[in-house]
Amino acid sequence: MVSGIRSRSRRDTMKLALAAGIASVLAPRLALADAKQVEEEIKKLYGDKPQTAGKIKLDVPQIAENGLVVPISVDVESPMSGTDYVKTVHVFGDGNPLPNVVTFRFTPECGKASASTRMRLAQTQNIIAIAEMSDGKLFSAKAEVKVTIGGCGG
Amino acid sequence: MANPVPRVRVPAQAKAGEMIEIKTLISHEMESGQRKDASGKVIPRQIINKFTAAFNGKPVFEADWFPSISANPYQSFFYKAKESGEFKFTWKDDNGSDYTTTAKLTVA
CATH class of the missing domain: 1.20.5 (Single alpha-helices involved in coiled-coils or other helix-helix interfaces)
Structure with a gap:
C-alpha cells in the first residue's frame, strides 16, 4: 500500500x-506595450499637437547586451534662458510592460537640457523622446535599441 | 530591504557661469511590480517615483521615474553655477518615505 x-x-x-x-x-x-500605446500616452499629454523631429540628441546604445541596465542620455538644443528653455522631456519605450520610462523636468537653472539615467528594456524596441519647450513647441526623436537579454521578470 | 543609501557627486568648487555636471546614485531595488515570486504571486511594485534637486531652496531639476528605471537608479544633470550654496536632493519612495542628502558648492 x-x-x-x-x-x-x-x-x-x-x-x-x-x-x-x-x-x-x-x-x-x-503584456507588453506597443507603438500604439506610446502614441496614446503622447496624445494624453499633448493631444494632436504637431511634433517636429530634431533638436534632441537621444543617446542610447544600438545593441544592449543586458536589458536590465541600459544607459540613456538626452540632450536638447536650447539656450536655457529665462524665456526660452526646455520644460520637459518624456521618454517612452514601445516594448516594455508600461510605455513610460522617465520624464525629465528642466529649469533655466540647469544651464543645459541634458540628463542621463539607466533603464530596463524587456526586448528590442524603439525609444521615443518628446521635448516640450517653454513656448509649447514639441520636438521628438526616436532610436532603436536591440536587446540581447531582456530586463523583465528575470 | 536595506535602507537606500544616496550618493552624489558635485564638484566642491566652480566658477560663476560654469556648467557643472551632478551625478547621483541611490541603492534601491526598484521593484517593478511585474515580477512574480516562487509561488507565482506578483511582487508588489515599490520604486522611487521621483527625484528632485534644488539649490538654495530653488528647484533645479526633477525626474519622474517609472518601473522601467533600473535598480540602483542613476541620474545625472547639469547646473549653471551662480553663487555659493547648498544642493538638496530628494528621492520619493512609493511607500511614502523620502530619502535626502545635501552637497555644498562654493562659487569663486
Whole structure:
C-alpha cells in the first residue's frame, strides 16, 4: 500500500506539472506595450499637437547586451534662458510592460537640457523622446535599441 | 530591504557661469511590480517615483521615474553655477518615505 500511495502522489505531481506547463504556454508571460500605446500616452499629454523631429540628441546604445541596465542620455538644443528653455522631456519605450520610462523636468537653472539615467528594456524596441519647450513647441526623436537579454521578470 | 543609501557627486568648487555636471546614485531595488515570486504571486511594485534637486531652496531639476528605471537608479544633470550654496536632493519612495542628502558648492 505504501508504494501505491507513493505512485499516486507521483501521478498527481505529474498532472500538476503538466497543468502548470499548459498554463504557462496559454497565459502570456508579459503584456507588453506597443507603438500604439506610446502614441496614446503622447496624445494624453499633448493631444494632436504637431511634433517636429530634431533638436534632441537621444543617446542610447544600438545593441544592449543586458536589458536590465541600459544607459540613456538626452540632450536638447536650447539656450536655457529665462524665456526660452526646455520644460520637459518624456521618454517612452514601445516594448516594455508600461510605455513610460522617465520624464525629465528642466529649469533655466540647469544651464543645459541634458540628463542621463539607466533603464530596463524587456526586448528590442524603439525609444521615443518628446521635448516640450517653454513656448509649447514639441520636438521628438526616436532610436532603436536591440536587446540581447531582456530586463523583465528575470 | 536595506535602507537606500544616496550618493552624489558635485564638484566642491566652480566658477560663476560654469556648467557643472551632478551625478547621483541611490541603492534601491526598484521593484517593478511585474515580477512574480516562487509561488507565482506578483511582487508588489515599490520604486522611487521621483527625484528632485534644488539649490538654495530653488528647484533645479526633477525626474519622474517609472518601473522601467533600473535598480540602483542613476541620474545625472547639469547646473549653471551662480553663487555659493547648498544642493538638496530628494528621492520619493512609493511607500511614502523620502530619502535626502545635501552637497555644498562654493562659487569663486
